[in-house]
Amino acid sequence: MLRWLFGGCATCGALLAVAGVILLIIVIAVVIIVAQIYVAAIYTWLFGHETTIPTTIHGMPTTGVITATFHDSDYLAMFGVQHTGVDIAGAEGTPIYCTSDDAKVEGKGYDAAGYGHYLKIRDRDSDFYIILAHLRQPSSYDIGDDLDYGDLIGYMGSSGNSTGNHLHYEIRDPGNNPVNPEGSEGCCH
Numbered sequence: 001m002l003r004w005l006f007g008g009c010a011t012c013g014a015l016l017a018v019a020g021v022i023l024l025i026i027v028i029a030v031v032i033i034v035a036q037i038y039v040a041a042i043y044t045w046l047f048g049h050e051t052t053i054p055t056t057i058h059g060m061p062t063t064g065v066i067t068a069t070f071h072d073s074d075y076l077a078m079f080g081v082q083h084t085g086v087d088i089a090g091a092e093g094t095p096i097y098c099t100s101d102d103a104k105v106e107g108k109g110y111d112a113a114g115y116g117h118y119l120k121i122r123d124r125d126s127d128f129y130i131i132l133a134h135l136r137q138p139s140s141y142d143i144g145d146d147l148d149y150g151d152l153i154g155y156m157g158s159s160g161n162s163t164g165n166h167l168h169y170e171i172r173d174p175g176n177n178p179v180n181p182e183g184s185e186g187c188c189h
């Protein structure tokens with residue numbers, strides 16, 4: 001009888017030990033998950049990288065094939081710098097449209113070593129920016145002009161630092177940090 005009780009107790013102890021280990025693993029897992037959420041929040045707070053693109057910026061700015069994604073690894077290997085937008089390649093002269101519901105032109109220019117002919121617009125609702133680069137010729141819009149969704153901004157070209165006809169479509173947060181345009185509804189997949 002005593003032997004039976006002793007044996008029973010030993011099994012009981014082993015089971016308790018196993019349960020304790022399982023509980024400890026669960027607690028550690030929860031702590032790690034919560035810590036990761038806080039680290040991400042602190043990172044966003046420190047560097048201001050807003051990754052949620054507002055719904056007032058949506059759809060495709062043009063038609064074509066995606067040839068380079070945001071932070072594309074092939075692009076990085078080839079040029080040694082991060083790709084800050086999405087490249088959409090198509091025929092020269094393909095129309096390029098405004099993807100913001102309500103915007104204002106904030107920048108316009110020509111950068112031979114980079115964007116070529118470009119237009120930078122600000123989404124009024126969110127203060128996010130959109131840059132449309134390598135346009136065939138300067139946009140007919142100027143700084144200060146108002147834009148609505150679907151307005152014809154210009155035509156696809158290969159101006160600036162470009163190896164072929166494509167649109168470099170870039171979205172930046174209010175702090176001017178590029179974010180992945182794939183995060184905007186209906187774009188770039």
Ligand SMILES: [Zn+2]
Binds near residue numbers: 068084085086167
């Ligand atoms: Zn590009």
